[in-house]
Structures are given as C-alpha cells and as structure tokens.
Amino acid sequence: MVEKSVEVLTPEPDESAITHRSYRGWTNSTERDFAEVLADVVSVEQVSVDSHFFDDLGANSLVMAQFCARVRKHPDLPSVSMKDIYKYPTIRGLATALAEASPGSAGALEQIPEPPVAPRSTTAFVLCGAAQLLVFLGYCFVAGLATGRGYEWVAAGSGPADIYVRSLVFGGLGFIGLCTFPIVAKWILVGRWKPVEFPVWSLAYLRFWTVKILVHANPMVFLVGNPLYVLYLRALGAHLGRNVTILSRAIPVCTDLLTVGPDTVIRKEAHLHCYRAYAGRIQTGSVTIGRDAFVGEKTVLDINSSMGDGTQLGHTSALYSGQSVPDGEHWHGSPAQPTGIDYMRVGRAECGTLRRFGFGLVTAVQAIFLYIPLTIGGSYMLLSEVPALSHVLGPGLAEFTALGLYLDALILSVGLFFGALVLGFAVLLIVPRLMNLLIEPGKVYPLYGLRYSLHRAISRMTNVKFYTWLFGDSSYVVHYLQSVGYDLSRVEQTGSNFGSRVAHETPFLSTVGSGTMVADGLSVINADYSSTSFRVTRAAIGPHNFLGNNIAYPSGGRTGDNCLLATKVMIPLDGEVREGVGLLGSPSFEIPRTVERDARFDHFRNGEELRRNLTAKNRYNLRTMVFWLLVRWLHFFGLTLLGLAAVDTYGVYGQLMISLSLAAALAFTVLYFSLTERLMLRFGRLRPQLCSIYDPYFWWHERLWKVPEEYLAVLNGTPFKNLVWRLLGVRLGKRVFDDGCSITERTLTALGDDCTLNQESKIQCHSQEDGTFKSAYSSIGSGCTLGVQAHVHYGVTMGEGAVLAPDSFLMKGEEVPAYARWGGNPATELSDALRQPAVTER
Secondary structure, three states, X not given: OOOOOHHHHOOOOOXXXXXXXXXXXXXXXXXXXXXXXXXXXHOOOOOOOOOOOOOOOOOOHHHHHHHHHHHHOOOOOOOOOHHHHHHOOOHHHHHHHOOOOOHHHHHHOOOOOOOOOOOOOHHHHHHHHHHHHHHHHHHHHHHHHHHHHHHHHHHOOOOHHHHHHHHHHHHHHHHHHHHHHHHHHHHHHOOOOOOEEEEOOOHHHHHHHHHHHHHHOOHHHHHOOOHHHHHHHHHOOOEEOXXXXXXXXOOOOXXXXXXXXXXXXXXXXXXXXXXEEEOOEEEEOOEEEOOOOEEOXXXXXXXXXXXXXXXXXXXXXXXXXXXXXXXXXXXXXXXXXXXXOOOOOOOOOOOOHHHHHHHHHHHHHHHHHHHHHHHHHHHHHHHHHOHHHHHHHOOOOOOOOOHHHHHHHHHHHHHHHHHHHHHHHHHHHHHHHHHHOOOOOOOOEEOOOHHHHHHXXXXXXXXXXXXXXXXXXXXXXXXXXXXXXXXXXXXXXXXXXXXXXXXXXXXXXXEEOOOOEEEEOEEEEOEEEOOOEEEEOOEXXXXXXXXXXXOEEEOOOOEOOOOEEOOOOOOOOOOOOEOOOEEEOOOOEEEOOOOHHHHOOHHHHOHHHHHHHHHHHHHHHHHHHHHHHHHXXXXXXXXXXXXXXXXXXHHHHOHXXXXXXXXXXXXHHHHHHHHHHHHHOOOOOXXXXXXXXXXXXXXXXXXXXXXXXXXHHHHOOOHHHHHHHHHOOOEEOOXXXXXXXXXXXXXXXXXXXXXXXXXXXXXXXXXXXXOEEEEOOEEXXXXXXXXXXXXXXXXXXXXXXXXXXXXXEEOOOXXXXXXXEEEOOOOEEOOHHHHOOOOOEO
16 A cells, blocks of 8 residues: 555646636636635636636635635635635635625734643643542552452352342442442532632642542443432532433533523433633533523533523534523524524423332332342352352462463353353344334333333443444444344445444434445434423435434434535434535535545446455455454453452452452553554554545554544543553643543644643544545644534644634634634634633632
C-alpha cells in the first residue's frame, strides 16, 4: 500500500467541468475577491461567478471548508460558513446574500484575543494524579476486604439453604452499602453543590472527582428508568418533582443544582451534568426543567440553561449556557431555536404513585432476594463443587509458577468465555422474541408494568454491544441484525452495511431499506415515552441511503429513498419526505446527495468487480473476527488467572491479594489493549488516506476500530489517561484534562498543552461516504476546549485557546482561529449572546 499525503484528499477538479460553462465575470469587489480565493483553492486560473461549487466546479465539502478558512483570513470580506456555501452555491449568490455583512460588521464579530488562563503547574498535575491513585487503591482495598470477609462467611455455610441465606445477607448488605456510600461521601466531602469555579488538578477538583467516580460506580445506575433511580438522585440532593421519568444513563454529578418539575420525561443520552470543564477549570451551574416538559435523545443542557413549564427540547439538540426556553414553547437544534414540532407523540396513561412504589419495591426484592444471592451463592458453588476447580480454594498454596494454576485458568476461561458467547447468543435469539409477543405496536401502555418490564428487557438484551462489535463493519452484521429482529428488506451486500455500534429501542420494529449503508453510532428511536406511558412504533430508514456517525433516527422521520444523512444530523419530522438529497446540521438543511469527487470509486461497487471485492473483503473480515475473539479471550484468560491467583494465595496473604488483583486487573487491561493496538500498527503511525472501501488498507483500518476502549472510562479526569493516549500514539501536550473524550485515529491526532476535553467529545480523523474512505490529520491547539458531546471531524485545525461549544459538529477541513468561540451543527463562530462563558463564584 502506497502512502498518500493529505493533498490527495483534495485533488484538482475536472477542467472540462469548469470550462464547459461560459465565463461570467465579477461585478463588485466582493465577487472578485471570492472568485480569486476560490480559484486559488481549486487550482484553476479563473472561476465564473455563476458556476455551481459542486455541480460545475466538482468541489466537495473539504474543498469548500478550505475556501471558508481562507476567506476568514481576509478582514475586508464577510465571514462565510459551510451552511452559507450549501445555501448559496455560487459566487454571485453567496456575495449577494452576504452583501449586508460589511467589513465593519464582520470585524465586530471578531473576538479580541483573551489572555490564556494560567495553566496549573506540573507539580499540581502530578500530585493530583498521585492522590487519585491512592483513592483508587483505597477503594480496591475496601472492596477486597469486604469481598474476602464475605466469602469466608458464605463458605462457612453447611448446605445449599444455609449458603443461600448467607449469600442473601452478605449480598443485601453489600448492595445497600454500595448504594449509600456515594451518598454519604458526597454530603461529607462536598455538602451542597453551589455555582462555583475551580481549577482542575486542585484540592477542590480532587473532592469533585472523588464524588463523581463514586456516584458513577453506584449500582443504582443499572436502575435508570426505574423509580428507584429518581429516589437515588433525590438522596444526592436533586430537586425532582412527582412522576418524573429519567431514561438517560448520563448521570448528573452536581445534583443539588438540578431541578426537574413534575410529570417531565428525560430520554436516553440526555446530558444534564450541572458542570462543565472550560479552559482548565471546572464550572458548576444550575440546570432547571419545568413541569410537564420533554427532553429528547442525544441532547445537552449546559450549565445555567433552563426550560419552562410545558416545554420541549427535540432530539439531537442543545441548550447553551444562558439559553432559556419560555413556558409552552418547543425548541430544537444546536444551539436550540423555536420550532412547531411536537416531540411528545404518545398520550398519557394511568400511572400513579402506588404503581411506581410497587414497581420499585418489586425491583428491590428481586435484586436482594433473587439475583444477588444466586450470583454469589452460584459462584461459590461452582468453585467448590466442580472437582476441577475445588482444589483451587485450598488455603496456603501460593504457587504462582505452578502449571496447574495456568491449566485451571485456561479451562475456566475457555468454558466461561466461549460458553457465555454461545449461550448468550441463543438467549438473544429466543427470549426477546417470546417477550415481544406480549407487546402490541402502536398501543399505549402505562409505565412500570409488565409490558414496560418486557420492553426494557428486550432493549437491554438485544443491545448487547459485544455482538455488534464482533459482527460490525462486515457482511455478517446484516445476518446478525436480521436474526435479532431487524427488517432489512432485500439485502444488497456492500461488506460495510453497518458499523460496530447500532442501538434501538426494539429490533422488531426497525426497518432499513435495501442498499442503505450506516457508518457507526446509529440509534433507532422506535419507542415514544411520556412521564406515565410508552408505546413502540416502527422506524423505517429508506433504501439506498448513507448514514454518517452518531445519528438518532426517530419513528416518523421524513426521509425516503437515496438520502445522505450527515454525521450528527437532526432527522426532520415535518414537511415533505426528502428524497435524492443530502441533509446536514441540526436543524437539518439540504445539501447535494453526492459530488463527482466522492463518486470516483463507484465502479468498484458494481457487477463482477463488486462480487470479487466483496468475496475478498468477507474473507478478510472473517479473519478479523477470529483474531479479535482470540484477543478478547486471551484478555479474559489473563483476568481469570489474576482472580485464581488471588484465591489461591488468599490463605497466606488474606484480603490484600483480592485488593491487589482488582488494581492489577485494570493495569493489565490498559497495557494489554494498548500493546495490541501498537503491535497492529507495528509501532508505526497512520498516514492520511483516500481509498475505496474495497481497498485492503480499509479492511485493515476497520480492524483497528475494534480495539476496545471502554476501559478508558475508568481513567477519565486523571493524568493516567494522558499516559495511555501517549502509549497509543496520540501527540499529546502537557497537563491535558480529558473528562471522557474519544479519539478514533490516535496517531493522526495532535493535542497541545492544557487542552480541556469534556465528556462524550470525539475527535474522528476519518470519514466514510458511500464507497469512499478518507482520513487526515486533526490538530487541536494548546488551551483549546471541546464541549460536552462536541464532534471534531478530520483535517481540522483549532488555533490556540479556541473553544468548541457543546454538541457542536466541526466539519472536515475547518480552521478555527486562535481564541475564537465556535459552536453549532455545523459549527460556526458564535454570536456574542452565545459565546460568553458562564460567570460563577470562585
């Protein structure tokens, strides 16, 4: 494979396409300057002012992003955004539309560079990391001590009934302790959260981080969507009214600053953390939601934002700091703006306090009297009664080098890993289908009843990430999705029909048309909720579509055949059905479905060429699946070995070995998967690429995407994540604060000193568009801030101290000036009203 430079991503246009049209000259200075800049970008002598950027000049969005960046460097020209480019796709149309933006008004939007915030010292950075390590080791010690003592007590049981009772007592007390400890710790360490601001790596930050990880480690997070979870948030200080329904797993941290009125529903992946990281500081602030409100899926409510009574915030939307939705209004978009769409699409049902209390009580009883004791007692019985494993429990062996220990780990890991893989798949194919027989599409059911429990169980079982991770980015994912219930019509195999992350409310009402390709991160919203009811309805994606990354597709989406749905796009729910067009942004607007530059590899997708390429790709992907199964099993074998070694030496070293095994498991996981990725790269670095999805390079790149990164969440907000990023090849500066960022191509990414990366932010140095794969470097300058759920595409440069607002999409090829504040989907420079940081007490 010959390496390609970044210049290959913007090849020169077809000269015949430009010269075919008669030349029409400029009539004013703005048209002249625009034409000169564009001619230089596309490397031609001159450009007609009425030539269409995409149809006539053959440009694509990356080329036009470079045009916008160069225009911004001319202080005498009005600023141009990618939305302007798509809306006015000729020089004359663009100049006319921006005629009112005089040089004076353009300059008024330019922010005077602020002096950079003084970074924390490296000493504070190191000391904070050392303190966080001590907190983690202390937690492991307490967990090991409790586990060891509990195991000894359970093992003293004289029979199955006695072991069950002991498992019940130990498990019940342990469960209650795990649930109440974070609550007690929060009130002791912090008290009530208030609007404040403090630097990262400080003592105040250490208290904040400790409370945050304890709150996230609480088993109550598994009860999201249950009335018990609402009680948990209230115990942490949140002000939640009656009949509030919360379905989001994004847990609020500064709970005293969260207020939610009665009868409000908050959908999954809604982020209301009541804090944000900004320019090396943590800022806390209120999030207020009135009564009878609706918060959609994949939304962000920044600090100091609010929603009044009877309001709605649509899917794929964000409220920026200082934004407020007046009573009764519906808003959507990023940043949000008024709309007439009603996102509450299901009527109410009878669901009073007694029903909620009963559902929560049954859940608690099931957990304490059934699931927990059976798990603890069953694990003990497995180890003690199976002859091949019972000898491991003998005290005082302490033979780390004994061959028998490794054989035990081998047998146990093979049996558990591959047994769970096969058994889990069998359960996945059978049980949800039986449950689904009792749920009628379109019928409104009350929450917290039998149907609700069945629906949530179906969603949990069929959204197991392991199988989509294993089969995704290959032809085999199609058969997997069909087996769990998807309607994929007449399948047209491409070898990359779906990525490795596909989610849904129910697979049995998910339809994807023939020939459609989905990049990654699709969430099918085919269930509607109110604070008292739910119903399931079919969500249908049309044929021959292409869906980019991180898209929430709701039932009733107004898209049809042959659409390009760009990354993070908001799916329209009103108007005519869109066909043969592209959609970009939130709220969405139309763009070309495809351009000539992005269709250069289409000949690989037809006829005999397709069959030959598809056969080769299927073989490669099958080898990839086998490879990753072995890699994951070896990891599980290592964890099993650590666990058995801890049990084996328990009689000599006591609970200390259990504590050490917990800490060693994390260290082993980090080193194992980091080394796996580096070995796949042969300790080299990726290079920018432009190729077909049937190029063997792309198949190898898909293999890289499967490197697990879930373990990185444990390291969020600590200096240790920086060490791991460097180990994985990221060009990383000093004292970077990473609260939960994802980086897909580590060796194509550069981050400067003192950057601030918020939760769910993402740096993605690649794009797949139909049959074309592209990748390029992205550079984030020193002191930059990426907001919650902000998405940075490939080929991007952010200048020193620049800020990208929450839920923004910074498109490929964009150049953000130093100290600028950008936001929106797609991102542009923010107006003064939206770009001011929150003012908080220090």
